[in-house]
Amino acid sequence: MTDKVVITAALAGSWTFRSSNPNVPHTAKEFVEEAIRCRQAGAAIVHIHARKPDTGEPTTEEKYLRPIVEGIREKTDLLINLSTGINLKFDPEERGRPIRIFDPDIASLNPGTMNFCLYDFKKEEFSMDEAYLNPFSLTMDFAKIMQQKKIKPELECFDIGHVTNTFWLLRKGLLDQPAHYSFVFGVIGGIDFNLDNLNCFRHAIPPGSTWQAIGVGPACFPTAMAVAIAGGHIRVGLEDNIYIDFARREKAKGSWDQVEKAVKIAQMANREPATPAEAREILHLPKRST
Amino acid sequence: MTDKVVITAALAGSWTFRSSNPNVPHTAKEFVEEAIRCRQAGAAIVHIHARKPDTGEPTTEEKYLRPIVEGIREKTDLLINLSTGINLKFDPEERGRPIRIFDPDIASLNPGTMNFCLYDFKKEEFSMDEAYLNPFSLTMDFAKIMQQKKIKPELECFDIGHVTNTFWLLRKGLLDQPAHYSFVFGVIGGIDFNLDNLNCFRHAIPPGSTWQAIGVGPACFPTAMAVAIAGGHIRVGLEDNIYIDFARREKAKGSWDQVEKAVKIAQMANREPATPAEAREILHLPKRST
Amino acid sequence: MTDKVVITAALAGSWTFRSSNPNVPHTAKEFVEEAIRCRQAGAAIVHIHARKPDTGEPTTEEKYLRPIVEGIREKTDLLINLSTGINLKFDPEERGRPIRIFDPDIASLNPGTMNFCLYDFKKEEFSMDEAYLNPFSLTMDFAKIMQQKKIKPELECFDIGHVTNTFWLLRKGLLDQPAHYSFVFGVIGGIDFNLDNLNCFRHAIPPGSTWQAIGVGPACFPTAMAVAIAGGHIRVGLEDNIYIDFARREKAKGSWDQVEKAVKIAQMANREPATPAEAREILHLPKRST
């Protein structure tokens, strides 16, 4: 079973708007339907950022997030992964809400700070030049909540040093081992995708850790291919990539469309997608008393 | 054009027999038909070991090899790559014939010695325990012939030290730069496939060199996936792998069947297959006066 | 000459205080005397952060920095490298002064943002939990000044993604190639030292670039050893490390003491220290009309 690939579908994110791909879910109903399709396609986990249905603005307000979480729980056996990233403004209250109010199986935890920018290729200039601030104090606060509530942290690293940062959390006993890492490639301000960088990440994490990788935009499927052959787990979805075929600029019909492609990639590497139950074991999710 | 993938189809080899896959070509007619199908599927090069049509035994005798080479030249624009490897017996005469008698565009050149074995997984014992001997003297002799006849050497390395060995040939002026390397993974006695080993090969070769990689058996398509994302060139074919889907133990209908899959892999990495004319440029084939 | 090692002595920095090592220079006279000793020991470059002589507080005020720069220029042939880093407060005015007012041969340029923290090992808690902000806009402003004034940027990278960031500056033509990189290991919030991380840096930079590496604290001499065998350039000095022998907790008598040790390390790797004139060539310093 260790050869199974855990596929996560990141349904919406904070940065993919309908102007870029009209298939981004906004309403709870759309999120649930998209989740069902992803499950059918082979996903074991959905990663969720809620949106305000009218504007598409990202939000963690309970009234928006609750029906999504409950709808997916009711209709599927998918594992639920909520984000504590949300946006670049340093607002611990808003960012922490998904793990304080809800009990997701998994939640993203960002252990590092970096530039987080957008580039306008037509004007050849930066259209956004911000920093994504994750001081240790914030990361440790979120880690404590997750540890208490038995939420598995997905240690989302945009650079190798972010892995180094997690060693301090391990030292302080704020993470349970084996930990689960997520390597993100292709954000402007973070590390880019290539096999040297991937291998560096793989060797940086503590032995026995599990890991997935995320390639943003054109790096999405090349990253999935590398992950498949290197024994990691795959994340795709409209949050990361609006295309199903970047070279032909063909848009994805939904995150499920990319999950289908991820399954084919896994199979080319002689691996099969894990079910949610298998994913629970593979990722060592903490057992909760029911 | 640098993003194009040069796909080589290794049609037969010395070790794939009809008992393993009935689609291995034996006669010149079968070789030519298989070559045409591979060209249609996206291959730019065919790598050829001739066979005695009645027994399937590998051979470099002119009477068997000539009609294959001439048939492929007549019916296709494929680049032709002949082997100077052939078998494990140290017989320079037989091994050198393809480059002495013929003028292939490319020929394999082995710069290193290693064990070359077979393992019987049912009996859990080695069923063949031989060495593949390539002393420097032999490699240098073949290199000289290729340099004189403007045949591009494909430096076939079964281990990292085989790349180190080529530095001596470069030092002695027996190889023209940029050289073309072929990394072989999965022969018992040679290096196995993983991303660390691939990266080590990539960093070992002189800057500006071109390279392809070959994965034997179950390593075939994972290797092709890694090659596609790392900027190398792909080799597939019944010589290396009898399956189209190893996990399901589904046999390939021919080398062309694997070429089709290789094209899909390249496209997932946002690359397209090169034509033979493009391959000639990408691999810096020496220009011959006609 | 390519085998020569360029040794930089970082005389003071912003974070090493006399309470930690009493040999940190404060006055211009002390800086000049320390520079002379470093030159005699084998350094080709001094990296300078000025201090207010009474308090030891880091400063870029002209009245403090000018006599240091002029004194070193008068008494030695050392190349002068000034910092545009200084402190963690985002104050472009103060940080840019060394390259606006002065004409150093080299100046540090930080292309990335990260946490920059201190840890109290006795209390087992962070004693400082800050971010070091280097938005692209600031880095680009400094790069423009350096390009105009022919000051060589030392691209100081605390993480692999900081190298990725420099690709945007290269794209915009704000850096001349071959560029010079500095890999910093061991700042809390940045990448830590090991051979995987060093190799990842080495392969991340554009081919033909020059590079040095800096190991903070106990990583200082292990980093210098790795640099010596990998063909890079060495930086030592009280800015990075207060010890001459960390295992024995023996303090350095000055940056020159560490330069002497760096020379021994270089020689163990069959390399010799470069003179300032050789360093100018090795690092491709831009030629200025005089």
Add this chain to the structure above:
Amino acid sequence: MTDKVVITAALAGSWTFRSSNPNVPHTAKEFVEEAIRCRQAGAAIVHIHARKPDTGEPTTEEKYLRPIVEGIREKTDLLINLSTGINLKFDPEERGRPIRIFDPDIASLNPGTMNFCLYDFKKEEFSMDEAYLNPFSLTMDFAKIMQQKKIKPELECFDIGHVTNTFWLLRKGLLDQPAHYSFVFGVIGGIDFNLDNLNCFRHAIPPGSTWQAIGVGPACFPTAMAVAIAGGHIRVGLEDNIYIDFARREKAKGSWDQVEKAVKIAQMANREPATPAEAREILHLPKRST
């Protein structure tokens, strides 16, 4: 204690003659005296090839080897490591004698075949062009003897694929884990030394294995430096390197001279040499009933 470095002194080898360095021991008395000096300098293990005292010819004859082994056992607490390599002629009888007749703590075991050559830099030609043959059958025979007699194998790998080969021995239960590996750099026909190749070796071996590295000739001390910072164990000695300072072509006064230098290298990396008793634990030597 895991930070301690086990230093092995290879006193003579088969290829270092008195014409190259007059300090190579020939007689049992010389071997024992050299071993004592190496122990005093910091070595925990001596690796021994016996010589015929009159001619210096390598030999495994009992009459030559016994007084060396017994002399060292009597006068020191050094661990004794005997070679099963000896020479390139395929003579299992002679090669196996040291482990059949004696009970060394450790013995070298070669799991791979490669070219093993010498190059005449004045004539720019190969002065020896041989192969070092180690078929699986031979390696497995030796492994069986060692396992029965509780002799720890030092898996001497001249290339990455030689590590791959050991996986077959592990599969067949012929090696006890954690195994101990020895990476050899710089033999002509094998892999050369650089940090990429070293890292590839480090990541190729099973997790938990111990390892040392050997750099031949000018690679000797650079290899020791890399080993020191990467957590491996050091081997030096006249077998590998006749110099104490290659750049200055200064000959070593003995293997002990190089051991002294190795200790300094270890200390620069904040590590201390292990005693023989510590080495026994670090390398997991099998316990023998006495």
